[in-house]
Amino acid sequence: MKGSVLPVLTVVCGIFVIWYAAAVWLNATWAYDKAARSGVELSTQMLIADAWSQEKPKLPAPHQVAVEIWKTTVEKKITSKRSLIYHSWITLSATLLGFALGTALGIALAVGIIYNRTMDRSVMPWIIASQTIPILAIAPMIIVVLNAAGISGLLPKATISMYLSFFPVVVGMVKGLRSPDQMQLDQMRTWSASGAQTFWRLRLPASMPYLFTSLKIGMAASLVGAIVGELPTGAVAGLGARLLAGSYYGQTIQIWSALLMAAALAAALVGLIGLIQRITLSRMGMA
Amino acid sequence: MTGWLLFALLVWVGGWWLNTRLAARRVTRFTSLIIPVIFGLTLIAVWEGVVRGFEISPVLLPAPSDIATRFASSTSILWEDFVQTVIKGALTGYVMGCGSAFLIAILVDRYDFLRRGLLPVGNFVAALPVIGLAPILVMWFGFDWQSKAAVVVVMVFFPMLVNTVQGLSASSSMQRDLMRTWAAGYWTTLLRLRLPAAMPFIFNGLKIASTLALIGAIVAEFFGSPIRGMGFRISTSVGQLALDLVWAEIVVAAITGSAFYGAIAIIERAVTFWHPSQRR
Numbered sequence: 371m372k373g374s375v376l377p378v379l380t381v382v383c384g385i386f387v388i389w390y391a392a393a394v395w396l397n398a399t400w401a402y403d404k405a406a407r408s409g410v411e412l413s414t415q416m417l418i419a420d421a422w423s424q425e426k427p428k429l430p431a432p433h434q435v436a437v438e439i440w441k442t443t444v445e446k447k448i449t450s451k452r453s454l455i456y457h458s459w460i461t462l463s464a465t466l467l468g469f470a471l472g473t474a475l476g477i478a479l480a481v482g483i484i485y486n487r488t489m490d491r492s493v494m495p496w497i498i499a500s501q502t503i504p505i506l507a508i509a510p511m512i513i514v515v516l517n518a519a520g521i522s523g524l525l526p527k528a529t530i531s532m533y534l535s536f537f538p539v540v541v542g543m544v545k546g547l548r549s550p551d552q553m554q555l556d557q558m559r560t561w562s563a564s565g566a567q568t569f570w571r572l573r574l575p576a577s578m579p580y581l582f583t584s585l586k587i588g589m590a591a592s593l594v595g596a597i598v599g600e601l602p603t604g605a606v607a608g609l610g611a612r613l614l615a616g617s618y619y620g621q622t623i624q625i626w627s628a629l630l631m632a633a634a635l636a637a638a639l640v641g642l643i644g645l646i647q648r649i650t651l652s653r654m655g656m657a
Numbered sequence: 658m659t660g661w662l663l664f665a666l667l668v669w670v671g672g673w674w675l676n677t678r679l680a681a682r683r684v685t686r687f688t689s690l691i692i693p694v695i696f697g698l699t700l701i702a703v704w705e706g707v708v709r710g711f712e713i714s715p716v717l718l719p720a721p722s723d724i725a726t727r728f729a730s731s732t733s734i735l736w737e738d739f740v741q742t743v744i745k746g747a748l749t750g751y752v753m754g755c756g757s758a759f760l761i762a763i764l765v766d767r768y769d770f771l772r773r774g775l776l777p778v779g780n781f782v783a784a785l786p787v788i789g790l791a792p793i794l795v796m797w798f799g800f801d802w803q804s805k806a807a808v809v810v811v812m813v814f815f816p817m818l819v820n821t822v823q824g825l826s827a828s829s830s831m832q833r834d835l836m837r838t839w840a841a842g843y844w845t846t847l848l849r850l851r852l853p854a855a856m857p858f859i860f861n862g863l864k865i866a867s868t869l870a871l872i873g874a875i876v877a878e879f880f881g882s883p884i885r886g887m888g889f890r891i892s893t894s895v896g897q898l899a900l901d902l903v904w905a906e907i908v909v910a911a912i913t914g915s916a917f918y919g920a921i922a923i924i925e926r927a928v929t930f931w932h933p934s935q936r937r
Contacts, residue, residue, distance in 0.1 A: 377774030378777050380770070381775055487680045491692045502911075503907075504875050506788075507872070507907060508891075511891065511900065598788065613792050614792065625793055
């Protein structure tokens with residue numbers, strides 16, 4: 371891990387260089403247009419300066435996005451509708467609720483699949499098939515239908531998050547709960563352990579590494595679900611709404627800042643699960 | 658009304674009983690195919706029964722039979738949307754994205770420094786909500802299928818890159834040494850040993866990318882599209898409360914997604930027949 375710090379930094383720096391260069395390249399047309407209209411000859415230096423400071427650039431330069439994020443997080447009150455923290459919180463709450471529901475559903479289904487042969491053979495193929503369906507396509511329908519049924523706010527978005535996050539949990543937990551081998555199960559039998567005891571003391575602890583790996587995937591999927599779930603509500607609030615509003619009004623800087631905020635959120639959430647994983651597994655003596 | 662509910666209950670109990678009987682028997686190809694099919698048919702029958710029994714408004718949830726009639730009567734619209742979204746948008750983007758990721762992975766693999774730098778970054782990006790780039794790409798490439806293909810390229814690129822790079826280091830040093838003793842050069846080693854050894858990883862990436870491609874193409878249409886396409890049809894039909902058409906599009910999407918995934922799985926089976934996971 372230690373040997374990869376320098377390469378990663380190099381790659382990240384490379385991305386920034388490409389980003390700045392692309393900003394000049396993409397915004398040059400507009401800069402030339404402006405210069406031609408006001409009859410000014412554009413030197414390379416002026417071109418670069420202009421390309422990196424346009425109000426509605428095709429591609430905003432990183433520092434413009436950073437300034438926008440700084441303005442909308444630190445300088446705005448959290449309760450303000452223009453605060454990015456306010457919008458992130460709305461998305462985050464839907465993500466977390468959906469993630470919790472999805473994890474609970476996933477674990478329950480996995481337990482059912484482990485202990486019920488009929489369920490294993492009839493439900494499991496459909497669970498796998500359900501993921502080849504581009505489920506996000508249903509998002510607008512779920513939102514509108516639940517709204518029509520009188521349910522609005524957090525729950526419709528959380529439903530989409532739940533649907534996206536339950537699958538990795540089911541698959542991971544089925545694998546994890548089945549991971550104790552015959553020898554270990556026989557050992558439990560020789561101690562005349564009951565079914566519940568085998569579950570709580572052998573199967574569940576053995577499944578923990580699998581669970582955490584699935585939780586990371588589920589969390590990332592759940593955030594995507596919440597963001598997409600915010601699109602069809604007509605841009606009310608949330609990071610998805612910021613994206614949509616930004617694309618309506620050509621506010622590219624706003625889109626990019628919402629996008630980077632979502633990325634930071636995803637990184638933080640997945641990192642948090644990784645931390646819990648490290649602590650739990652080391653306390654269980656598994657890592 | 659109660660008749661339909663009773664029908665739903667009976668079908669559910671009957672289907673479950675049948676499956677329990679079948680599941681208790683020895684595992685054969687026939688039973689492992691028929692059990693999920695029975696389960697699926699039971700679900701559809703229960704759906705039909707519940708919708709008719711409770712007289713749920715078709716604006717909320719149309720019955721499967723309504724969806725089927727709508728599907729049959731609007732095949733031309735569905736086909737037009739299919740061509741626009743799947744063939745022009747998703748498939749073009751899929752081929753371009755996976756192809757470029759594959760080539761770049763081979764390039765990256767030659768330089769250990771790049772590999773160690775790109776792998777963590779690629780893993781990080783693969784976990785990000787990349788779909789958020791859709792509005793930006795729609796602005797850059799216009800409303801037609803080019804922007805959808807671009808979204809798909811961005812979505813499939815990193816999962817494919819990470820998987821291919823991982824796969825290229827899957828051959829053991831013993832195997833590579835053996836190639837050296839046979840005086841095999843870089844390209845021979847790549848073609849004869851490392852690419853075949855990477856195939857399970859590459860196909861894993863291709864499978865993940867196949868679902869992402871459809872999602873990307875459909876969601877990108879929510880941000881603007883010409884007057885055809887599956888995402889466009891879904892979002893406008895929801896607005897018109899024509900939910901049977903929405904469900905018909907979803908059926909198309911489901912069939913396409915499964916067929917796409919299935920096709921890759923079949924190719925995988927033929928290419929990586931030697932891998933333990935393919936043994937029966």
